Amino acid sequence: MSDDNPSTGAGGSPGADGVQLPEPAVRPDVRAAAMRPVLETPRWWWPTVLVLGAIVILGIVAWVVQVVDGLGVAGYNNQAFWAVYEADLVAFIGVSYGGAVVSAILRLTKATWRAPLTRIAEATALVTLPVGMLFIIPHLGSPWRIWELVWPPYWNLSSPILWDFFAVSTYLLATAVFFYLPLIPDLKIAQQWLDPDRRGLRARTCRRLYRVLGGNWDGSAPQRRLLHGAIGLVAIMIIPMAVSVHSVLSFAFASSSRAGYAETIFPVYFVVAALYTGVALVVLSVAACRRLWHLEAFIHPRHFVRLGFVMIAFGAVYLYLTFTEYLVDGYSGTTDDAAWVRQVLVGHYWIPFWFYFVAAGVVPLLIMAIRRTRSAKGVLVASGLVVFAMWVKRLVIVIPPATEPLVRSPLAASGVLAGSWGSYHFTWVPISITVAATAAIPLLMLVVFRFVPILPIFEMEEADAEEPARTAAAPAPPPAPALAGQGVGTFSAATRSSPLPDMGSGPPPTLGGANLAHGTPPCSGGVTATGGSW
């Protein structure tokens, strides 16, 4: 923990031994934009935080009521023993997958356009995962005994729930590391940007945070090599971990004899759903950050369109898996399976199921398929639909099998499986808790970006240095319409002719605000603020 002035960024000397990584080029515009959430407090900040905080507190109150009155107040009963909290657990842990995809998969596939998005994506993963894990608390009937899950003498290692617990905890650790590693150089940069005259609790906290977590980073070539190696290693490790988390979550359902739960397709089904919603949530959070902190100069409509393509690839696979699941189970015609499929497709659950089918199955595909709608706005609409409709789909996965009649007359005269299905009825308690968890995500994001740079400065500067010719050689942007939604088609057509998809490195040096082709939306105040006046 040395306090000496790090020669971050441009000052780094080439390593003594052979391999040379390109020197990162200092990008003051990136640094200024990345530090803006830390240094400035916009007018909307406190009201937003207070409103979100109030919603979270309401959820906590609802949970206290549930603890006092029992799980029954959440609408549960003996024939709907699993319902909304289990769906929430799956859905909220699922949306954390965006970080792994955007950051790890796109990193390993060397998709340089991802660079400006990685910090937001990783932060989204970092805050959604603990929120998702917290759903284990309202899920439990006796939450005051939750310590038993971390008390090894009580562990029953043959229990899928314990596997879940291990897998998710490991994944949380990996997500935190994966968030932290690329942050190390940025912390030193942030330390430089923080005005030493600034007083106040947050400034002091930031300063201490940067000093402690930034370590001895000096940007030298060996350090950079080491960091690259470490990030690459974690990026590789985090992918099987992410796969394992949702596979194991699905085991909790699938390792039973219940029709609708006992599905061999479940692990894949769950993982793909998580990737699908994860990318969708990254789209939403990137859009929100871009708008709120004026990152239009670095995050362009084409980023959304590309994320839209990644998302829809998972969406198509998910639709296909859904189709095979219901087709095979319905077709096989064993009474249990057929009754369950009938219950979902045309029975009690037809509205939520077909809502999923339209809102997260067909419509996003159409949005991405039709050129007119294949825009940033279109992707945004699709992502919103996906996140919500996939939550509904999780309810459709969790609730119907839990309400199945297991003791019934197979030979009922009507020819229909006799036996009474249970049903689950929402109450204000789980709705409050779910809404509170939803509000907790932007709240935590706001807090996280009060302390860390919102853009991966170092990564973007490196990506910039790797493509030195780009800024000079980039063709003049075509005079595209200023509206973000409309500009995309034109722009993607233009980039196809340019030498490299210059996603990784922000705008060409035309910082004056004329850079409309990059889709600066109407509220383009951000670009002018990149001068760095602090």
Next chain:
Amino acid sequence: MREVKRGVSQEEAQQHEPGCQIGQVPVTVGRRGFLRGAALGGLGLAASGVLGGTLGTAPSSSAASAAGNAPAKAVHQWAMVIDLRNCNGCKLCTTACQTAHYLHEDQTWINVFTMQNAAGESYYMPRPCMMCEDPPCVPVCPVKANFRTEDGLTLVDQSRCIGTRICMNACPYQARYFNWRAPRPAPRQPFPQEPAWPVPQVEGTVGKCVDCAAMLPSGKLPECVSHCPMGVLYLGDLETDVAVNGLGNTVELSQFLADNDAVTFKESYGTHPRVFYIPGHGQALDTDAADG
């Protein structure tokens, strides 16, 4: 004694025609056995670590019981016989159980289901806990709150249960009931609150039929058995090969089961229930799972 029971099972498999509704598939290695094997092999755990536990439970080994050399040190191996020919659906068993254990109305530890046979006629089927020899609810509990006693009863430790309800998911008989709210208040009980006599119930934990385990050693019949006016329910002991119902009829268990073509419920699930049903009106139990 287990050979006797197995003998019944095999015999039935032979007695019934392939097209018969009662499917008796001799299962040697069950799904739970597989799970346990996977846990043992894959995770490299000692068997005691996986299934034993601090409660001194005897892990049931399907391989061992199939070979007939289970470590039967216990004096009793409790079983139950349910003679469907006589059940009139009065549900006195249910109310007696709920009264004795101070249960809410939705906690039907022994539940009488109204079934229909192929002719559309209804009959009644009481369903207590099946006290499986290979209970699916036990291995799924993350904190070892479920366990199986040496005399063959699957019980819940409500001072341990954290309420994940994954056992309710695992049970193929829908025999587990959660305490969604505060239990009915109970006066002082003759036994302490323990897995064998979980009265009063504990909010936020799972409860289920315990065969009135605390009463059995003193020679008392379970509440449902002693309150059945039709003599439908028998408490049996595989060890002494005897069964007795609430009317005082005593039968030789293995012979009674063999003579009356006793079946177990959802035999194809590999759970090896210790509740034996005597079908009466051509009823079918679990046809779909035994198909093919």
